[in-house]
Amino acid sequence: MSATLNATKAAAALRTSARVSAELLLVLVMAAVAVWFLGRMWPIVWPLVVGLLLTTLTWPLTRFLRRHGWRPAPAAATVTVLFLLVVAGVVALIAVPVASQSGELAKGVGEGVQRLREWAAGPPLNIGDEQIAGAFDAGVARVQKSVGSMVTALVTGMSTVFSGVVTTVLALFLMFFFLKDGPKFLPWLTRQLPGRLATDVPVVAARCWETLGAFVRSQALVGLLDAVFIGLGLWILGVPLVLPLAVLTFVSAFVPIVGALFAGFVAVLIALVSNGPTDALLVLAIIIVVQQLEGNVFQPMIQSRGLGLHAAVILLAVTLGGSLAGVVGSLLAVPVAALIAVVWNYLREQLGEPPQEPEADHAPTGASVTS
Known part of the structure; x- marks a missing residue:
């Protein structure tokens, strides 16, 4: 009797695993089709x-x-x-x-x-x-x-x-x-969607919009920190064109990897031809230190606070995006990860168990309630 019961449980568990595996495989196939369609578009x-x-x-x-x-x-x-x-x-x-x-x-x-x-x-x-x-x-x-x-x-x-x-x-x-027409989008989307989607999709879209704004603001703050520290180092060393180099550093912060390399190369080259190899090496050391602080301290801390993502998730997302799609992948990795987190958090809120309301006290008619 016990052996038959165990065999029945094992068969049920196997069927459940097979169903879950088939659903996961279907999700992966649909994701691959979506990525292929995105590449074509x-x-x-x-x-x-x-x-x-x-x-x-x-x-x-x-x-x-x-x-x-x-x-x-x-x-x-x-x-x-x-x-x-x-x-x-x-x-x-x-x-x-x-x-x-x-x-x-x-x-x-x-x-x-x-x-x-x-x-x-x-x-x-x-x-x-x-x-x-x-x-x-x-x-x-x-x-x-x-x-x-x-x-x-x-x-x-x-x-x-x-x-x-x-x-x-x-x-x-x-x-x-x-x-011009952005505020009209959510009401229009609400009218186009049926049933519960008319409520869920606009809420998710509004949260995604706030997340994108937080990403752009945090990236601008990181670029400002880079420009201030590198510009201060160039000014102390007496390198010419400090203000243009600081502006170039700020602008290039919005383009991961390539932007930092380009701005650093320009700064080192100008320091080399104007101040000599010693100051050029010092400028290179300053840029390396600032870039390390940006990539490992400033950017993960600021973006994790603004986007609701852990610093380790930020680093892993940038690494994965760069390995999959190069510079564009590095640029879009953090906002895409943040949008995925927004959708996941909303689904978790909706699928979670609703809070149980406390049972009402049924006092007899005419009874007095004292506190």
Whole structure:
């Protein structure tokens, strides 16, 4: 009798495991199909994502104008124009000082190359002019042999730049329409969905919007900290173009990995050609320390507080996103993880057991209740 009961329990457990495995497999297949469809629609999805991120950055000003009597269209147009002016001002803030000191920088680059050549000619390398000329000729020959691949890379780069320009223009137009008609979206979505979805989906969408805003604000704060600390170090060392380099550091903080490498390379190069190799090494050390503090202290702490995610989850999400989709994956890993957490928390709230109401005391009619 006991053996039969155990066999029945084992068979039931096996059927349950098989059903759960089949459901999990179906979920994974649907997720793979969704990822494939997302990849096919990426030329549309990417401008939409960028537009949403820009909208979260500019929505507070739009909301302020609308609360003070502005119509939606003029408020959205004003904020969009102001955003373009700020971006143009940032570009000018970087470009004008660089252009004004381009002569000095070019002279410094020439002197740096000459010092490097003199250092290479001395001990322990003892590289003469003939060896340098031979290496230069070998490099020219290699370049001539790889002209076809260089042309292909150039065409690919031009296509990438053109795609980036198109994406930027689409994102700006989408930002304008989101700022103009964004508050109408949730009521429209409520009218389109049936039953309980009309309540659940708008609530989740509103929470996701708040989470995206927290992500953009936290990323801006991290970039500001990077710009302040690195700019302070450059100012102490007497490196020129401190303000443009600080602005470049702040802007590049929104592009993970590549942005930090690019800003750091520019700062080290300017320190090398203006102050010499010693200060360049000190600038490199400052950038490495600040980047380590950002990646391991500032960013996880600030984003975990604003997004409701643990610092370890932030680090793992960035690592996974970078390994799956490169720079774009690193950029979107944290907000995607935060949105998944929002959906999961809402499902947990809805699927949790409702609190039991205390039983009412049924006192006889006419009885007095004393406290």
